[in-house]
Amino acid sequence: MWQIDLDAPQYPEGLVLKLHAHKIGGDVEIINGLNHYIGMATLHTENFIEFKILPYIIGFFGLFALAMAIIAKRKGVVALFSAFILFTILAGVDFYRWNYEYGHNLDPNAAIKVPGMSYQPPLIGYKQLLNFGAYSVPDIGGWMLITGGLLIFIVLTLEFKWYQRFMKAKVALLLVPIFFLTACGSNEAQPIKLNTDACEFCKMPVSDGKFGAEIQTQKGRFYMFDDISCLVNYCEENKSTKVKSYYVHDYTQNNQLIDATKAFYIKGGDINSPMHGNIAAFATFSDAQNFGDKLKATAISWNEILNQ
Structure with a gap:
């Protein structure tokens, strides 16, 4: 459903924490070992009630969508989409709360303590945590849910004939993907802070602006x-x-x-x-x-x- 990738120099191939519908997977044992040093609680599937109820919620949405495809009732599709949006919001809030508690409630007797430092992973996107880069993104199951939600929205759009309004602004709609493609395709270097940034290989400060x-x-x-x-x-x-x-x-x-x-x-x-x-x-x-x-x-x- 979701995954958190961790990159660090000592783990060139990276570590990954996978959140399935029914369990926690990936490099859990290694991550738990690292978390122990900074005082974070260890991660175990049985500690989260979400993994017990999430498969049933997904099953509910699947059956609901199938029923609407057969019955073809507008009110039912609206109810399905509303329920999906509510689920998305609640899931996001719960995931944020989960990340916050694990990132802030640290063992005061941990071996490594950095004053004022918390280790809350990002809800989505990238965040630097000490020497680890954390990337929080949907996994295959998450993308399937997102696709399902978009399909329901498209059905609603067509059902209520909102597409007629969109057709009037089709030029603007065509410019949106072009804008994003342009933005995603741009490559810009990140300025090096001389005498501050360290070389990733030899660990020496980058001090000469002619050879970096x-x-x-x-x-x-x-x-x-x-x-x-x-x-x-x-x-x-x-x-x-x-x-x-x-x-x-x-x-x-x-x-x-x-x-x-x-x-x-x-x-x-x-x-x-x-x-x-x-x-x-x-x-x-x-x-x-x-x-x-x-x-x-x-x-x-x-x-x-x-x-x-």
Whole structure:
């Protein structure tokens, strides 16, 4: 029904907590072990009455929907949709309460205590919890329920002929998905805070705005590096991490990130990068050529860097 993904450097493949209709699944034992250190209560299916009644609620909605498909009564469809909306609201409130209690009611004798810190996972979306990135999203069952709710809404829309109003605004409706596709497709680097952000590979502060690098994962998380070689080494050791975008510092600027796949590179010679990868990136070919001559460095491609 729902899942919470946890990403951290010590777990490159990630951990997942799956909330089925009748039980808690996934990496429960590992997560319980980690929660013990920060004072969170352990998770057990038998502690939640929701897992006992949720299968019956889902069954009820299934039978209700089937009955409405056979009877085809408008009032029945309205009642079904109203019940579904009420269930969605109550489920959201209950899930938030569940997350809040587990994230705030901590054991005062825990081994790890951070003053003022709570560990409440997000209701939906992403949240950083210490060195863990938590992603709370619907699982297959959740998407099926959402799809079911949308189908009921479509039936109501057609039944009450609301679509006639929507047709008048069809141009606006067509622009909505275009807007979201454009927004989702945009890739922007996250600025590196020099002398504050630490390299994900060597753990040293990123201090030089000419040699740093960054990746963005498919889940939207950013990892910073103080040297392009650190980025390469990290990706080599964490092949399960799905990278969406690569960024590198433009050598001619200070702390200016550019698309790594479109940059031009030189290596060696008199280049002296923080972790001695000795690779410099440039936004233009002419800059790479000019600095290559000055620094007695040789040209190298992005693919060669990743596969060296």
